[in-house]
Amino acid sequence: MSRPPRQINQDLFTRGGIITEIDPDFCIVRLRMPAGMMTPAQMKGIGEIAERHGVETLHLTTRQTVELPHVDPSKLDGLLDDLAANGTPLGAEREEVVNVTACLGTRHCKFGIIDSVGLAEKIDKKFFGKELPVKVRIAISSCPNGCESERLNEIGITGIQRPIRDPGLCTGCGTCTHYCREKAIEVQDGLVVVEANKCMECGFCIKPCPFHIIRGTDPEYRITIGGHRGRHPKIGRHFIDVKSQEDVIRVIDKVIYWIYRQASSGLLLPEQLDELDFDEFKKSIVKMIEG
Numbered sequence: 541m542s543r544p545p546r547q548i549n550q551d552l553f554t555r556g557g558i559i560t561e562i563d564p565d566f567c568i569v570r571l572r573m574p575a576g577m578m579t580p581a582q583m584k585g586i587g588e589i590a591e592r593h594g595v596e597t598l599h600l601t602t603r604q605t606v607e608l609p610h611v612d613p614s615k616l617d618g619l620l621d622d623l624a625a626n627g628t629p630l631g632a633e634r635e636e637v638v639n640v641t642a643c644l645g646t647r648h649c650k651f652g653i654i655d656s657v658g659l660a661e662k663i664d665k666k667f668f669g670k671e672l673p674v675k676v677r678i679a680i681s682s683c684p685n686g687c688e689s690e691r692l693n694e695i696g697i698t699g700i701q702r703p704i705r706d707p708g709l710c711t712g713c714g715t716c717t718h719y720c721r722e723k724a725i726e727v728q729d730g731l732v733v734v735e736a737n738k739c740m741e742c743g744f745c746i747k748p749c750p751f752h753i754i755r756g757t758d759p760e761y762r763i764t765i766g767g768h769r770g771r772h773p774k775i776g777r778h779f780i781d782v783k784s785q786e787d788v789i790r791v792i793d794k795v796i797y798w799i800y801r802q803a804s805s806g807l808l809l810p811e812q813l814d815e816l817d818f819d820e821f822k823k824s825i826v827k828m829i830e831g
């Protein structure tokens with residue numbers, strides 16, 4: 541016997557975080573959770589809300605958020621109110637800026653160079669859910685280890701730090717060379733030499749120097765544009781290095797403005813950038829930033 545049709549508020553399906561399920565009588569609800577951070581109370585709250593609304597399982601996504609599968613669409617209103625009150629509101633998945641991801645960075649990782657979580661929260665606050673002709677994923681890794689695969693996102697941000705050597709003071713002990721995974725730093729005739737074309741600017745050689753001879757430059761933010769994973773993975777291209785979180789926001793603002801004005805729907809951003817002269821694209825954004 542077929543099921544009677546449900547009374548569904550179709551407007552809800554125009555909202556990004558609600559995804560049609562294989563069984564069209566149900567949907568998946570995706571949450572907004574910048575950097576995948578939540579308090580124990582919020583996590584407990586999601587569990588309690590899910591139970592209260594008859595959701596039997598939860599799913600942790602690749603974009604550091606939580607999905608509630610198999611939700612009865614006629615009960616969405618109450619569920620969404622409860623989730624919003626829990627500080628874990630409805631997310632996004634359409635042609636818009638979706639959940640911003642980040643590693644723990646300087647808050648907890650010993651390799652961290654930038655506060656990736658704080659930056660994700662700022663980016664979320666300003667850009668999350670902005671409707672665009674194409675989906676825009678933003679990810680942040682606090683160091684070039686790239687745990688967030690940020691370069692496989694339309695906008696990627698990587699924390700970088702360059703070593704500054706002082707040839708006059710190096711003892712030539714070689715400790716720093718041991719910590720460099722790229723074999724980019726060598727001791728030559730008792731002096732330490734960095735090969736710029738091999739150096740990933742991870743800063744890993746800075747702290748271990750027992751004589752505090754290698755200094756680090758101030759942390760910087762490397763922005764890549766046009767990455768993508770999925771069916772046709774692509775590594776984003778280096779766009780610009782900037783010195784502060786405010787500069788990152790400024791660059792993203794202009795890139796998103798460009799996407800809003802110039803990109804077309806139906807084609808992924810990396811494919812659209814392939815059809816352009818990337819240097820010209822870059823120049824036009826830099827001009828907007830400077831203007």
Ligand code: SF4
Nearest residue numbers: 643649652682683687
């Ligand atoms: S990307 Fe770097 S800072 Fe971030 S979690 Fe990985 S190792 Fe740590």
Ligand code: SF4
Nearest residue numbers: 720739740742743745
């Ligand atoms: S910054 Fe990283 S890649 Fe560059 S020399 Fe130091 S350890 Fe090697």
Ligand code: SF4
Nearest residue numbers: 710711713714716749
């Ligand atoms: S660890 Fe310090 S002192 Fe030793 S070789 Fe490297 S820079 Fe020189």
